[in-house]
Amino acid sequence: MPIDKFRILESTYVPLPAENVDTDQIIPARFLKATDREGFGENLFRDWRYAADGTPNNDFVLNKSEYSGKILVGGKNFGSGSSREHAAWAIHDYGFKVVVSSFFADIFKNNALNNGVLPVTVSSEFLIKIFQAVEKDGKQKLVIDLQNQSIRLNGHVEIFEINSYKKNCLLNGFDDIDYLLNKKDKIEAFEA
Amino acid sequence: MEPKTLFDKVWDAHVVEEIEGGPSVLYIDKHLIHEVTSPQAFTGLEQRGLKVFRPEKTIATPDHNIPTENQHLTIKDELSRKQVETLTANCKKNNISLYGLLHPYNGIVHVVGPELGHTQPGMTVVCGDSHTSTHGAFGAVAFGIGTSEVEMVLATQCVLQPKPKKMRITIDGDLQKGVTAKDLTLYVISQLGTGGATGYFVEYAGSAVRSLSMEGRMTVCNMSIEMGARGGMIAPDEVTFEYVKGREFAPKGKDWDTALAKWEELKSDEAAVFDREYNFKASDIEPMLTYGTNPGMGTGITGNIPNAENVVATELPSFKKSLEYMGFGLGDKLIGKKVDYVFVGSCTNGRIEDLRMLASVVKGRKKADSVTAWIVPGSKQVEKQAQQEGLIEILEEAGFKLRQPGCSACLAMNDDKIPAGKYSVSTSNRNFEGRQGPGARTLLASPLTAAAAAVTGVITDPRDLF
């Protein structure tokens, strides 16, 4: 899938201070029956967002009017569990372009990057600041600058890691398959 | 030559190209696909006007989303049926071998690969499923991938992967009677936590690991992902070769000899350096049980749920929330707690040896009336073998019924859902909130512990029943 280009994003954000948010919570298995990539956003965090009878759970962050934005901020070990890319699709489809956490599970990180969702790993101290700031003011913003690999909250700035290959892909909207397809000769030579 | 780990040896032999400051282009020997994570990959391929590059290196089996009863009938759930039909159509169009419903080789993808000899030492194996780590039990580099990566493999037989760091977990000594591979793995996860191996590829070593059967080794490697590891692997040895030999897709005759000579080289060099090492004693491990909503929240079965002072302060809110979901209290004793459902199956514990363990406890006893038990073999082959060994008879006499193979209540995508609030002792691998159905409460355990719960109706130390 061609991915969106990413440069700088300034946005309000949605805090989800739970730890070990696993992909079964992000999108429960019973919503994985589709054969296309559309519409998963509707069921993002389904069982936290809605009661069994379908009424919205007002305590859940996505249902609180004070929070909005294109950035989701989660607790430590975000995206653990199943390899379902549907989790990244659901986050993307809902409208998030960035997920911030102090620690990401590996497969989720790959899946997010492959869908143009930028996972930003910050220190646990910075993460606490982010949560505290939005608690005081839901209109608080974060600025994510991919070129400079920086995340800014008011005056605080942190640099985040991303490998230069993936950075380049996101900056330019390239995807891995295009890259690999250009390597066909090399792959065939390897097989021989 | 620089000393290498087992992982390095297999990985390095598959690198087509290394990208500066980025991932490696890794060649894949075996690609397994199923109905849930592949349809969008085939669509992507078509949209790009591409064909499957090496169809003979891919095998397909529907497993996640299929019914485990009346498989001869049309699948009732429309969306599930469409997924299975889409897989069938995609395989047909692209010349991919498919073990469809009722095919003698159908089953859970991670049970099928090894039992047919598709999985072999030294291979790279991927599947759009995190428990692909199972195949590492053969000394393969095997890991789960997302759907975009499935598309990459279909298109080029390669994935782009950053090379993980290396961890070795050594467990020495003898496991006590009644302590299984599942207990060993739940113990390690309880020690390292769910993120403890994130970024690493794990090699399991030590005499306790060596003494495990292939089934047991698969159980251990299977759950590597539960501590965040990219995968787990065990150096192949006589046990491995013995298991692989003669299987349908294993090398034969001269090819076998050539392969074997190579496989015998697959071990970490003495001087190889790991980024991280852990050592455990097998004698410290008892039958294990989880009490929370991630697989790291486990304890020996005779133990109690930790008290507040034994939990890291910053983690206490999550910990309490998890216990609340489970309906348990801090410090609770586990033995004697009521059980409503027992699930024996999944790619962790749905193999023949697991059914043998179950039958060994159940024999001469009766299923507790209050318990609903779902026994789901991992594949048609397992089902057949259980029949031949007379296990099904033993189970039926005790009031159990075998369902048909599939992932079933491991992830509850089909109708096999544990009702909200009910307690399920499950031999699967994940106890996340709602994993076995919305509101379901899962306690992960070995087949022996599951069997003990099924015949007593409460959490019971299986060692008390020997």
Ligand code: SF4
């Ligand atoms: S049995 Fe469970 S863990 Fe294994 S492949 Fe099926 S759903 Fe995944």
